[in-house]
Amino acid sequence: xxxxxxxxxxxxxxxxxxxxxxxxxxxxxxxxxxxxxxxxxxxxxxxxxxxxxxxxxxxxxxxxxxxxxxxxxxxxxxxxxxxxxxxxxxxxxxxxxxxxxxxxxxxxxxxxxxxxxxxxxxxxxxxxxxxxxxxxxx
Numbered sequence: 001x002x003x004x005x006x007x008x009x010x011x012x013x014x015x016x017x018x019x020x021x022x023x024x025x026x027x028x029x030x031x032x033x034x035x036x037x038x039x040x041x042x043x044x045x046x047x048x049x050x051x052x053x054x055x056x057x058x059x060x061x062x063x064x065x066x067x068x069x070x071x072x073x074x075x076x077x078x079x080x081x082x083x084x085x086x087x088x089x090x091x092x093x094x095x096x097x098x099x100x101x102x103x104x105x106x107x108x109x110x111x112x113x114x115x116x117x118x119x120x121x122x123x124x125x126x127x128x129x130x131x132x133x134x135x136x137x138x
Contacts, residue, residue, distance in 0.1 A: 009034065025118050033113040037065075037105040047132050050097035052125035054115040058095040065109025069093060072100040074136050082106065100132045 009021045012033075023032040037043060050056035062085040070080045085091045086107060093111075095101050 022119075029117045031115040031118050033115065033119070035111050035113070037067075037103075037109050037111070039105050039108050042102065042104045044102040045100075046126045046128050047100045047135075048095070048097050048125045049127065050125070052120075052123060054117065054119075055125045056097050059114060060093040060095070061112045061114070062091040062093065063110045063112055064090075066106040067109055067111075068104040068106055070102045071095070072132075074098050074132075074138075076136060085109070098135060100129065 007024075009023050012022045013020045020036070021034045023034070025031045035043070048055035048058055062083050064085055066082060066084045066086045068080065069083050070078070072078045083091050083093060
């Protein structure tokens, strides 16, 4: 090979939350998901049971921007913090299973999710707040 290969990433979706673009899956099965969120947009609002190995734990890398990050565990303990990558230092967020998590873009931001295997929408291991309340009451 005598030159670099430049390929635009495949565009997966665009919603009111912003654009999500997937990198083509690497030959070994790894996948990188780039998420672009507009200021004021909320994302997350769910938890994972750990059925998907990529969600046990879930790893997010905030590359640029600033977000408010809120979590709650099944014991009802809540945490809210501002995660700031706006000064050029990416931040790693590790979300354990059974942790309800929500983000809000305080500025336009980009975060990345790295997966060991491709995302399967039929086995997303993603559950909403109503299901989380049932887990808390077990």
